[in-house]
Amino acid sequence: MSRRSKVVLGLSVLLTAATVAGVHLKQRQDQQRLRDGVIRDIERQNRKKENIRLLGEQILLTEQLEAEREKMVLAKGSQET
Numbered sequence: 429m430s431r432r433s434k435v436v437l438g439l440s441v442l443l444t445a446a447t448v449a450g451v452h453l454k455q456r457q458d459q460q461r462l463r464d465g466v467i468r469d470i471e472r473q474n475r476k477k478e479n480i481r482l483l484g485e486q487i488l489l490t491e492q493l494e495a496e497r498e499k500m501v502l503a504k505g506s507q508e509t
Contacts, residue, residue, distance in 0.1 A: 429437075
């Protein structure tokens with residue numbers, strides 16, 4: 429094998445190995461970004477559920493407060509008459 433063919437073979441092997449390694453690293457990065465995205469989506473869904481639960485509690489408390497205020501107004505009105 430001539431020197432030139434050995435150099436060409438060596439370069440092609442080196443470039444092939446670099447390409448395979450680059451593709452492997454890119455796939456690993458893509459998988460990690462996908463996992464991170466899934467985790468963020470799950471966290472977002474959990475926050476949304478918690479916010480909905482808190483909103484329900486606030487609605488109930490607001491209704492209770494309004495009922496108590498109405499009772500106070502009625503009681504105050506009946507005391508004045």
